[in-house]
Structures are given as C-alpha cells and as structure tokens.
Amino acid sequence: xxxxxxxSLEAVHAAYGRKEIxxxxxxxxxxxxxxxxxxxxxxxxxxxIKVIAGILKPxxxxxxxxxxxxxxxxxxxxxxxxxxxFMQGGEVFRGMSVHENMVLGGYRLKPxxxxxxxxEVNALFPKLxxxxxxxxxxxxxxxxxxxxxxxVLINRPRLLLLDEPSAGLSPALVKHTLNRVKEINxxxxxxxxxxxxxxxxxxxxxxxxFILKDGRIVSEENPARLLExxxxxxxxxx
Amino acid sequence: xxxxxxxxxxxxGALFGLTALGLSLIYNVTNVxxxxxxxxxxxxxxxxxxxxxxxxxxxxxATILALTLAILLGxxxxxxxxxxxxxxxxxxxxxxxxxxxxxxxxxxxxLGFGNDTQILHPGVEKTFEIGPVIVTRxxxxxxxxxxxxxxxxxxLLKFSRYGRLIRAVSDNRKLAEALGLDIKKARLLAxxxxxxxxxxxxxxxxxxxxxxxYMGLAATLSAVVAMIFGGVxxxxxxxxxxxxxGVIQSLVTWQTSARWQSAVTFAILLVVLIFRPQGLFGAxxxxxxx
Numbered sequence: 001x002x003x004x005x006x007x008s009l010e011a012v013h014a015a016y017g018r019k020e021i022x023x024x025x026x027x028x029x030x031x032x033x034x035x036x037x038x039x040x041x042x043x044x045x046x047x048x049i050k051v052i053a054g055i056l057k058p059x060x061x062x063x064x065x066x067x068x069x070x071x072x073x074x075x076x077x078x079x080x081x082x083x084x085x086f087m088q089g090g091e092v093f094r095g096m097s098v099h100e101n102m103v104l105g106g107y108r109l110k111p112x113x114x115x116x117x118x119x120e121v122n123a124l125f126p127k128l129x130x131x132x133x134x135x136x137x138x139x140x141x142x143x144x145x146x147x148x149x150x151x152v153l154i155n156r157p158r159l160l161l162l163d164e165p166s167a168g169l170s171p172a173l174v175k176h177t178l179n180r181v182k183e184i185n186x187x188x189x190x191x192x193x194x195x196x197x198x199x200x201x202x203x204x205x206x207x208x209x210f211i212l213k214d215g216r217i218v219s220e221e222n223p224a225r226l227l228e229x230x231x232x233x234x235x236x237x238x
Numbered sequence: 239x240x241x242x243x244x245x246x247x248x249x250x251g252a253l254f255g256l257t258a259l260g261l262s263l264i265y266n267v268t269n270v271x272x273x274x275x276x277x278x279x280x281x282x283x284x285x286x287x288x289x290x291x292x293x294x295x296x297x298x299x300a301t302i303l304a305l306t307l308a309i310l311l312g313x314x315x316x317x318x319x320x321x322x323x324x325x326x327x328x329x330x331x332x333x334x335x336x337x338x339x340x341x342x343x344x345x346x347x348x349l350g351f352g353n354d355t356q357i358l359h360p361g362v363e364k365t366f367e368i369g370p371v372i373v374t375r376x377x378x379x380x381x382x383x384x385x386x387x388x389x390x391x392x393x394l395l396k397f398s399r400y401g402r403l404i405r406a407v408s409d410n411r412k413l414a415e416a417l418g419l420d421i422k423k424a425r426l427l428a429x430x431x432x433x434x435x436x437x438x439x440x441x442x443x444x445x446x447x448x449x450x451x452y453m454g455l456a457a458t459l460s461a462v463v464a465m466i467f468g469g470v471x472x473x474x475x476x477x478x479x480x481x482x483x484g485v486i487q488s489l490v491t492w493q494t495s496a497r498w499q500s501a502v503t504f505a506i507l508l509v510v511l512i513f514r515p516q517g518l519f520g521a522x523x524x525x526x527x528x
Contacts, residue, residue: 017326055415075416075418076418077418079418085416087416092410093406094409095405096402096406104402107403107417
C-alpha cells in the first residue's frame with residue numbers, strides 16, 4: 001500500500017574528489033513502496049544510496065523527506081529521522097559478538113527502548129538468537145547478512161536503504177533475503193530503496209524501478225512489465 | 239639468577255605494555271600513528287618532577303596533577319593537530335605532524351629543564367626477597383599498577399558502553415559512521431585513555447630511573463615493537479607483547495650485555511614482520527577483508 005511522496009531528490013549532484021558520479025538525480029519515492037534502483041556497474045547506484053543515507057554530502061541539489069529538507073543533516077541525524085542504511089555487502093563488526101553487534105545497531109536508542117527492540121529483532125531473526133555469543137566474523141554469509149539487516153531494523157526505520165543485501169549469497173538465499181525485505185515492507189509499511197545485482201529478484205519484490213545510467217535517472221519502469229520481457233529489458237537497461 | 243632477570247624483565251615490560259596499550263588504543267580508533275605519544279610520556283614524567291620536587295603539594299596530588307595534564311596534552315594534540323586534517327589525507331601526513339609535535343615538545347622540555355637526567359626519588363630503595371628473587375618496592379608498584387590497569391582496561395573495553403564504542407570504531411569505522419556511532423567521542427576516549435596509560439608508565443619509570451628529555455623516544459619505539467609483536471589489531475596483545483619484550487630484553491642483558499638490547503628488539507620486529515605480520519596474537523585477515 002503506497003501513499004504520497006515520502007522521499008524526493010531534486011537535481012542531486014555528488015562526487016568523489018573531482019570525479020562526478022551523480023549528475024542531477026531527480027527521484028521521488030512514495031511512502032510504503034519498494035523502489036528498485038537498477039543500472040550498470042559504475043552508474044552511481046551505491047553513491048546515490050550513500051547520499052540519501054548522509055554518508056556522502058551532495059555537491060548540489062536537495063533531499064526532502066516528508067517535505068522536510070534533510071540535505072545538510074549528518075548520517076547520525078538521519079538515523080534519528082528513521083532512515084536505515086544497509087551497507088554494501090552486509091557489513092558487521094567482525095571482531096564483536098552477534099549480541100554486541102545488535103546492541104551497537106541500536107546505539108542511538110534510549111537505553112530504556114533497547115531491550116524491547118532487541119526482542120523485536122530477535123523475533124524477526126530467531127536464528128541469530130542461537131548464535132548470539134559468537135563473533136560475527138565466524139558467521140556464514142547468510143547469517144552475516146541477516147545480522148547486518150537486524151542491526152539496521154533495530155531502529156525501526158521508516159525508510160530502509162538496502163545496498164546489495166544479497167551480495168555473495170546463493171540463489172536460494174537471495175530469494176529468502178528479498179522475501180524477508182518484502183515481509184518487512186508489508187508488515188511495518190517501511191519504504192524501501194533497493195540496489196541489487198540480481199535484477200530479476202529485485203524486480204520481483206519491488207513496485208517501481210528507477211533506471212540509473214551515468215549518474216542520472218533515465219527512466220522509471222513498472223517492474224512487472226520489465227519482468228515479462230527480460231531480454232528487451234536488459235537491452236533497454238544496459 | 240635467571241628468575242631475577244625474568245622478574246626484572248616483567249617489571250620493565252609492564253611499562254612497555256602500558257605505553258603500547260595506549261598507543262594501540264589511539265592507533266586502532268583513529269588510524270593516527272601517534273609518535274608524539276613519546277612527548278606525552280616525557281611530559282608526564284617532568285610534570286611529576288615539577289609538582290613533586292618543586293612544590294610542596296605532596297606525592298599523590300602531584301601524581302594526579304601530572305597524569306591529568308598529560309591526558310589533556312594528548313587530547314589537545316588530537317584536537318588541534320590531527321582532527322583538523324582533512325579526511326582522505328595521505329597516511330604520511332599525520333605521521334609527519336606527529337614527529338613535529340614530538341620534536342617541539344621535547345625541545346621545550348630540554349630548554350626548561352636541561353638535558354641532564356633528573357632524579358625523582360633519590361636514596362636506596364626498599365626491597366623484598368621472594369625466594370631467590372629480590373624485588374624493589376618500585377618494581378612491585380610497577381607490576382601492580384600494570385596488572386590493575388590491564389584488568390581495568392579489559393573490563394571497560396568488554397563491558398562498558400564506551401568500551402564497545404571504541405572496539406566498534408576500531409573494528410569497522412565505516413559501519414560505525416553508518417550506524418551513527420559517536421566517532422568524535424571514541425576519538426576523545428582513545429586519546430585521553432591512551433595518553434593516561436602512557437603517563438602512568440612514565441611516572442612509574444621516572445620513580446625508578448629518573449628522567450631525561452629523550453626518554454619518550456625509547457619508550458615509544460619499544461611500544462611500537464610491542465604492538466607489532468603482540469598484534470596491532472588486538473588491544474590486549476599490545477600489552478602482553480610489551481611484557482614479553484621486557485623479558486626478552488632482560489634475558490639478552492643476562493646472556494650478553496645491555497648494549498645488545500636494541501639490536502635484539504629490532505631483530506624481533508623484523509622477524510615478526512616477515513613471518514607473522516599480524517603479530518603473535520593477531521588473527522590473519524580473510525581475503526575478503528583485505
């Protein structure tokens with residue numbers, strides 16, 4: 001169920017040093033929808049996610065969430081505004097236990113809220129409860145992705161930014177991970193922006209797809225229609 | 239005889255261990271190779287000398303004052319010299335900055351107090367006999383302070399909110415930023431606690447052998463070797479590496495002479511770097527982490 005514009009980007013430019021990656025991105029995502037960002041390698045998908053998460057400051061343009069200008073806010077302030085960012089590859093603190101990782105995910109929560117939120121994510125990812133004392137570096141790829149997702153979800157984000165949540169996973173686990181994203185979206189009404197190498201799976205769970213090429217959104221597509229004719233879609237995308 | 243050298247080495251190593259633990263905290267959290275740690279070390283000893291011998295405030299307030307000011311010095315170094323460096327600057331820039339700070343401070347100390355060794359605690363030291371081993375009162379204090387601070391640091395790092403913050407930032411800084419962890423606080427904690435450990439080691443060393451303006455250089459070099467020897471990425475390993483280095487140096491003195499201590503120390507460093515770069519207690523990085 002989607003309603004009204006939740007997030008909008010207006011002519012956003014971003015660069016790493018002198019190398020411009022985003023060249024005037026315009027994008028609007030509705031509340032409660034899953035939007036897939038699709039494009040060839042180097043098109044700026046991860047950079048765009050970083051800009052929305054507040055990790056990279058845009059060189060120009062504006063970012064609005066629910067109408068409020070958040071362009072100049074820090075990554076920490078965006079977490080307080082309920083934006084959750086899942087880093088590419090599912091990063092965790094490898095030298096720390098699973099439980100410590102989860103606690104650190106909720107670092108910005110009030111101590112009184114933390115235990116209830118830990119119970120919530122433990123219910124969402126019961127497998128993690130069984131390995132809570134293990135070092136995160138000892139987990140399997142799938143478990144580590146689940147932990148990274150749990151660390152983001154502990155803050156109950158209204159906007160979830162997922163940068164390749166299924167990178168390095170087997171096809172079965174990719175499906176499982178993206179189904180889990182869909183479940184979260186339906187259960188909590190979380191708005192999701194998804195960057196995913198596995199385009200077919202990303203299109204399967206999303207309601208809209210934005211095609212990014214050379215740092216610009218070149219088109220907005222209906223995922224179902226793209227899935228109907230995959231070959232034509234691949235030609236159009238790349 | 240060997241036991242006496244081992245005990246002497248353990249006590250000397252305790253000081254290397256404290257200095258190395260402080261250096262390791264700072265390096266792992268900030269990625270700054272804080273060579274000016276040696277200037278904090280030297281300053282702490284001279285501050286203790288100043289307050290204990292040139293005023294009548296008493297030993298305990300003099301020690302507390304020296305430690306506090308040394309901690310402040312470490313924090314100010316970060317605040318004014320390292321923290322303002324832009325992100326993504328070449329790694330050599332903070333190292334050169336650090337050398338600069340070290341040289342300026344040590345020369346100021348030499349200007350103020352002269353190059354001669356200053357004695358903090360003249361006279362014959364009280365000793366204890368434990369079997370075949372003679373331990374001086376200062377050695378006993380050195381070993382006890384090391385054990386206490388090592389345990390306290392381990393407990394704080396493992397169980398406190400701030401300890402978790404320090405470990406998280408040193409484990410994965412990018413993720414820590416993405417999760418909104420307070421990186422500035424972690425930095426402040428690392429510099430203050432790390433400087434405090436170096437200052438404590440300096441005061442304990444000054445009690446035993448006095449001080450000269452260049453004492454921080456040897457202490458920092460030993461701390462660097464201890465850190466690499468134990469394992470750069472493991473906090474406790476730096477401290478244990480320091481103790482082991484102290485024992486090795488003492489045994490070298492026993493078998494050859496004190497002149498060979500530095501040669502053996504750096505030979506160990508080379509061997510470890512070639513055959514076990516992750517250190518004795520460090521885990522090898524997985525390919526995906528490199």
